[in-house]
Amino acid sequence: MSVENGHVPTNKKKTQVTASPERRRELLDTAAEVFAAQGYNATTVRKIADAAGMLAGSLYYHFDSKESMLDEILSAFLNELWEGYDTVLAAGLGPRETIEALVTESFREIDRHRAAVAIYQKESRHLSAQPRFHYLSDSQVKFEKAWLGTLERGVAAKVFRADLDIRLTYRFVRDTVWVAASWYRPGGQHSPEEIARQYLSMVLDGIALRP
Amino acid sequence: MSVENGHVPTNKKKTQVTASPERRRELLDTAAEVFAAQGYNATTVRKIADAAGMLAGSLYYHFDSKESMLDEILSAFLNELWEGYDTVLAAGLGPRETIEALVTESFREIDRHRAAVAIYQKESRHLSAQPRFHYLSDSQVKFEKAWLGTLERGVAAKVFRADLDIRLTYRFVRDTVWVAASWYRPGGQHSPEEIARQYLSMVLDGIALRP
Amino acid sequence: MSVENGHVPTNKKKTQVTASPERRRELLDTAAEVFAAQGYNATTVRKIADAAGMLAGSLYYHFDSKESMLDEILSAFLNELWEGYDTVLAAGLGPRETIEALVTESFREIDRHRAAVAIYQKESRHLSAQPRFHYLSDSQVKFEKAWLGTLERGVAAKVFRADLDIRLTYRFVRDTVWVAASWYRPGGQHSPEEIARQYLSMVLDGIALRP
Amino acid sequence: MSVENGHVPTNKKKTQVTASPERRRELLDTAAEVFAAQGYNATTVRKIADAAGMLAGSLYYHFDSKESMLDEILSAFLNELWEGYDTVLAAGLGPRETIEALVTESFREIDRHRAAVAIYQKESRHLSAQPRFHYLSDSQVKFEKAWLGTLERGVAAKVFRADLDIRLTYRFVRDTVWVAASWYRPGGQHSPEEIARQYLSMVLDGIALRP
DNA sequence: GATGAATGAGGCTTCATTCAT
């Protein structure tokens, strides 16, 4: 299954992408953690370097700029996310099963890329204004198409309620899932699958007890 | 009903709190809009001044600092919010009616203080680390107590489902409501009350069609 | 006795010098006090206004600028000082009596213009670089001429010791007197004349007990 | 002889105290020169940087702030001063010899730290109000104790005159010495020891010729 | 691969000053 819009961050200048990719990954993970905790703008390159046990200037051996670290973090996350989503969407499931699979896949992503997701939540809106981050908007559009489409199929198939504003429902489901990144801690009580199950139960059947 | 923990931002130095509170309000509204759109850290004082039609330095006739603007914006919002919440909580309603009233009140708050709510969502976590913004944590705690308590009452009264993790449910309901601030535009299609109604319908009864 | 180089600060612009001179004096005294306490540069116009019970802008009804306040304060002091000094120097006293009279006159000045003297001590050096304050250098030169001349006369007349570097002696006597402004508080234990007497006794006869 | 209250300026944040202390010293010397010439407040960070041949921001690689430069300059001076003073005071000399040794030591200090002494003279009073510079007051107190004590010992031992106000005498001697920093230029006509000798001669025996 | 030192742009803030009311 090929990822249609797999985004590869542009590496305009000289930087040794050659040098050990594991080190890059480590550094990016560190950076993501700090970005998520303090916000991208509030994070200084020095803080990242501190967390990585090196000096600020040394990061520039590995990366072009602070922005390109952010870029790589977000791209990597979105690429993985779409790999999962595309698989689900191509599987030809019914609307309810599709929603269930997407939600489960989402919580798995949150589990794997918590920091990236948190960053995405906080920064994506004002980043998408910059050309370099247009792919965020693209992803957003594709995302909306997938979810809205599935919901509409579901309404048509009388699987989902017809009396609700469909865009409101979309936002409801979407937000409901992704905000979880703001409090989720990997290795906690519940597995991503278990959380997904409970979320789905709430979203689909509500929290009120049926008579 | 008096607000127990009404927070008044400290005004350490000189600035005229006396003179024309309308101007202050205007400026704070402008600032809030910019903070919400671009993020607090990414917002330069110059941008606020531009939006207000004055020079950056002129803001300091009205406010101590950029931070104190943020402080006032958040305090004002939280004070109003708690005025509403406290009224609801003191009304002696049943758990389901309490949840309904709180959600409705929340959407009204979002309608009135959209920018402040958006800022709160984005910045509250890392702000609460600073002593000046400890009241954010305090509010958070009080908030959790109110919602969790109501949910527990509801479970005990067999109004809400007992088979769900209660904290998960709390987060679900809480986030579901507040993220709305990120896309809500006052004066749009639906009134806050209408949005509240639909949200409640989804949260309480789910989006799946009942057989 | 006319003061040869009586300095009148230039009042370049519009300011109402007309309006009650007592108010001006009051304000200048207030300003001098603050300048002396905090240093000219560290003194903001606002601090002066606070001390005077008005708003910063209001001072500009009375004065051209912060600098012109300083100018008036220093000129007024120097004019009075030279009125006294010139009288002494014109009296045709012997060298020792001249020194005694100058020292006494100096302590009287310190008593009357403590703040101005303190300002003069601290700021005079770097102020004299500016054209506007050249009269400070002029005064300095005239001052040195008067004292050095008297000392030389005294050495020639075998009233003062001949074995000392005369410039060192000049600085010794001069500083000895004027630094007093840094700790002198009017209305204290000793009258200016009493302090002058003791200083003179030390300067002339030393602090060691004679055999 | 260990210095009891050796003051080490607090270095709250990050700045490399580790790396090349020579560079720091160079820069501090430059800064001290500018502070002394123009006054601390009138000295902009840019002026210091200009004098050091770098850009203003670059100073912050070496120092936390303009204030911390001042702090280090004054601490370094006071520490050295007290090293010398403590040695003298511990030597068990008679009162006259102690005064002579202290004065000589002081002129040596002025010779070595002219700029620091000049800064100290001008700024110490209003600096000591700030907590960070409390050690200036502490030093002042210790200083007064040393000098006043010695003078009192001398009066008791009939080495110094008994007919003078002792505090006045203290201020006389103290100021007499330290103001010298305002005109002293290292490498001039007289060595510090020679100046000390002449000053002592004046202070002890007066400038009047004995019959 | 990393360090130490510096650059330069830009951010927040202060403050003398102006001016309409």
Next chain:
DNA sequence: GATGAATGAAGCCTCATTCAT
């Protein structure tokens, strides 16, 4: 005479980035 509000220049400081070693 004084106030309230604003201006504009300048000051201190931070930070992403560069580069010689």
